[in-house]
Amino acid sequence: MSERVKTYMKRAYERGILVPAFNAAYPEMVKPICDALKRFKTFGMCEVARPDIEKFGAGGFDVIYREYHMHADPEYVSLHQDHVPVIDEDGEDVDYMTLLEQAIGLGFDSVMVDGSRLPLEKNIRICREVARMAHERGVPVEAELGAVLGHESGPLPPYEELFESGEGFTSPEDAERFVKESGVDWLSVAIGNIHGAISGAAKDRKKLNARLSIPHLKKIRAATGIPLVLHGGSGIRREYLLDAIGHGITKINIGTDIRQAYEKKLGETKEVTDAQEAVAEVIGRLIVEYFCIEGSADRLAR
Numbered sequence: 001m002s003e004r005v006k007t008y009m010k011r012a013y014e015r016g017i018l019v020p021a022f023n024a025a026y027p028e029m030v031k032p033i034c035d036a037l038k039r040f041k042t043f044g045m046c047e048v049a050r051p052d053i054e055k056f057g058a059g060g061f062d063v064i065y066r067e068y069h070m071h072a073d074p075e076y077v078s079l080h081q082d083h084v085p086v087i088d089e090d091g092e093d094v095d096y097m098t099l100l101e102q103a104i105g106l107g108f109d110s111v112m113v114d115g116s117r118l119p120l121e122k123n124i125r126i127c128r129e130v131a132r133m134a135h136e137r138g139v140p141v142e143a144e145l146g147a148v149l150g151h152e153s154g155p156l157p158p159y160e161e162l163f164e165s166g167e168g169f170t171s172p173e174d175a176e177r178f179v180k181e182s183g184v185d186w187l188s189v190a191i192g193n194i195h196g197a198i199s200g201a202a203k204d205r206k207k208l209n210a211r212l213s214i215p216h217l218k219k220i221r222a223a224t225g226i227p228l229v230l231h232g233g234s235g236i237r238r239e240y241l242l243d244a245i246g247h248g249i250t251k252i253n254i255g256t257d258i259r260q261a262y263e264k265k266l267g268e269t270k271e272v273t274d275a276q277e278a279v280a281e282v283i284g285r286l287i288v289e290y291f292c293i294e295g296s297a298d299r300l301a302r
Helices: 003-015 027-039 052-053 060-070 096-106 120-135 159-165 170-183 214-224 238-245 256-269 272-288 296-301
Strands: 019-023 044-049 077-085 110-114 141-145 185-187 228-230 249-254
Touching: 003 019, 003 077, 003 110, 003 249, 003 296, 019 077, 019 272, 027 044, 027 060, 027 077, 027 256, 027 272, 044 052, 044 060, 052 077, 060 077, 060 096, 060 238, 077 096, 077 249, 096 120, 096 214, 110 120, 120 170, 141 170, 170 185, 170 214, 185 214, 214 228, 214 238, 238 249, 249 256, 256 272
Parallel strands: 019 044, 019 249, 044 077, 077 110, 110 141, 141 185, 185 228, 228 249
Antiparallel strands: none
16 A cells, blocks of 8 residues: 555646545544545545644554554555654654654554754754665655644744744755655645644634745745645645645645544534544535545546
């Protein structure tokens, strides 16, 4: 499956087709993610990040792996290990290599190491080591460069202030060097996107509508030539998102929208099946109305 994922991502990048990746913050979210992708014949990813485990109720990479293999049709959905940070949102060192090796050993189709909080030289060195280890087992690697903010504790500066200043944006020059020297397969970039909050009262609030700097994205694409990833996909204004897909954004992570739908419905009815239906409804709406990618699995298979 890892080889198919790598092939599909390359084709998606070349053809301007989006691959959506949905975070399972709870094990019960895996089924509606898999079911919705199959129902709409769309190729996407079910993914789980370390913050989903530490801050929510995902349980563990092994838990999500078991749920995935109970419900997934590999023709439509692969399993991705999202955000394994080298230094986490609380400033703590993480035993990242153990977590990455665990996921690869379980059978995850792709993994992500996040060294974006490190100096460039160290980020390159660590990602090169991870890429070497993963590629020996045929598993593609995603990395991050720049600061996709939102997971940190404490309030962020006003969004428009961040956007206008370009604070944390991925440097095209650094990205060119990073891709060449690290050997990673996909690169998560910062161009105005932000993560949804994962702690405190803010985790339950509606996420702000983010913008994207398309001129900056064009420079990154020209400098790298590999599939680019947009983290913090919930809440991005549609016109910016569709434009970004045409300029190198190949994978987009959706977490807040479906997690909040699950938690809200579960709180209202106390029924897991109702909460799962709420997740599937949001995903279906995103696939059909927002991203317009229904039927993408067939197009990527050819």
